[in-house]
Amino acid sequence: MVTLTGFPAPLEPISAAWELRMTLSEIVKYLVLAVSISLLLLALGILAWQIIRCCSHTHTRYTQRETVNNDLMFSEEKSSAAENYSGAPSTKTVTANAEAFRLSRYFSLASYPSSASSQSDGETGEKVTSRKVDGSLRFSVFYDQQQTQLVVTVLQAEGLFQDRPTRSLHPFVKIRLMFAESTVNMEEFNCDEREATPPVLWTVLQEWRTRVVKGSCSPLFGDQFTCILQEEEDLLRHISLRMEVRDYDKFSRHTVLGEVRVPLERLHSAYPLELQEALQTPQKDLVGKLLLSLKFLPTSQRLEVGLLKIRTVLTQSHSNEALYARVTVQSNQSKLPYQKTSAVPRCSLTVFNKVLIFSLPEFPVEQCKVLVYVYESHTSKKSSKRLIGQLIVGKERSSEDEHWSLMMRSVRQPVAKWHSLLI
Structure with a gap:
């Protein structure tokens, strides 16, 4: 005869195991919740820190921009008050906006500059030094009258000034063969600007460029360039060599360190003439x-x-x-x-x-x-x-x-x- 009195006994270990399993799942659930809350608080803290940093950085940039604008306005008032001052300009370094302001102000004030009264270079992105020009350029010029051929050899630049010790100079020389028109008829322009002395109108006949010598304040070049000129007796009187020593920049923002101008009418020798000229302040034509x-x-x-x-x-x-x-x-x-x-x-x-x-x-x-x-x-x-x-x-x-x-x-x-x- 089978009795059922002991049947409920196996249910007790099953219920105990179920309670233990529920307890473990709740513990894991609470741990995951705690980790999630911790990560949320950490993310909120990082977000608040970034917002504070961005606000302070924006305020600093705005303050610096206002300071630069005030300095530019003050420098302009000072330049207008001391128009005839001929001392060396300041070597203070300003931002790119200040440099663009200075160049645009100069170009807007320029009017009919000749080869002796103009400033800086006109190429895109190029900068002009705002300090006293130092150094010299040694070169050779020869004009063959029989073949009407001009030979220019750039030998060496010496004593170039390096204003930034953290960056070495990478100099090269850009050469322009400039032709001057003897007379300019200003009435053709129908403008209100008139001058007692008509300006000289130039044009570029030839343009060359030497190799770049990296990391040297006295670079040796040795590059030679030739050009055939027209057979005219007074042609040399209207031609000048404009040689600019520049500091190479990989973004094509080359800095003009100085220039040398040589009228070809000085060349009366039948042999190559070697010259060494001091660098002058860059001018515009x-x-x-x-x-x-x-x-x-x-x-x-x-x-x-x-x-x-x-x-x-x-x-x-x-x-x-x-x-x-x-x-x-x-x-x-x-x-x-x-x-x-x-x-x-x-x-x-x-x-x-x-x-x-x-x-x-x-x-x-x-x-x-x-x-x-x-x-x-x-x-x-x-x-x-x-x-x-x-x-x-x-x-x-x-x-x-x-x-x-x-x-x-x-x-x-x-x-x-x-x-x-x-x-």
Whole structure:
């Protein structure tokens, strides 16, 4: 006979095991919850730290920008009060915005500079030293009258000044063979600017560049360049060599350390003449006049830049060349995408008649610069181009270009004005 009195006994270990399992699952659950809460608190702490850091960094940048702007305004007032001061400029290092302000202010004040009164280089991104020029350049020049061939040999640069001990110099020499037009008819420009002495209008016949010597303040070059000149008796009187010693930069922002100018009319020897000249302060040359039109549309916040015509010196070497212009607009510290014109065959008066439209990002416009770069290209070589000159027109915080003022007084109406093209 089977009895069922002992049947419930096996249920007791099962219930104990189930309770133990429930206890372990709750413990794991609470551990996971605690870890999640800890991670959440840690993430909130990191987020708060990043917000505080971002706010303090933004405040610091704003304070530095205001300080730089105040310094620039003070330096401009000081320069206007001491206009005839000829001492060496300051060597204080400022930000890139301050350097751009200084260059734009200089270009806006430049008017008809000759080879003896102009400043710095005109290439994109290149900088000019703001210190006393040191060093000398040794070179050799020879003009073969029988073959009408000019031979220029760059030998050595000595005593170059290194203003930053943390970075070594990488010097090279850029050579331009400049031709000067004897007379410039300013009435062709139909502008209001007049001078007692007509300016000299230059053009670049040839352009060379030596190799880069890395890490040397007295580099040895030994590079030789040749050029065949036209057979004219008084040709050498209008040609000069412009040799600039530059510090190489991999971003093409080469620093001009100094320059040497040699008129070829000094060369009367039948043998190579070796010279050593001290480096002088870099200067700019007038290479043409550009008729520029500006038109501002405040409702649509657009700026229309019209490139009408350009006057340059035309030689026989420029017969198969074309000109085109590239325009860049910088408004309130923001740089707009550049636009360029189509290539036009070069002549003494090259006509573009091209209008480029730029949409300004912010209003009101506190700072705006219109940068025009004119390039020369060969019709047979599509890849080759050479900068022949540039100009800058615009408005700054404490100064305003005359052309810009005329444009703002004639809103929605184009205003045309001749500008000096410099290099």
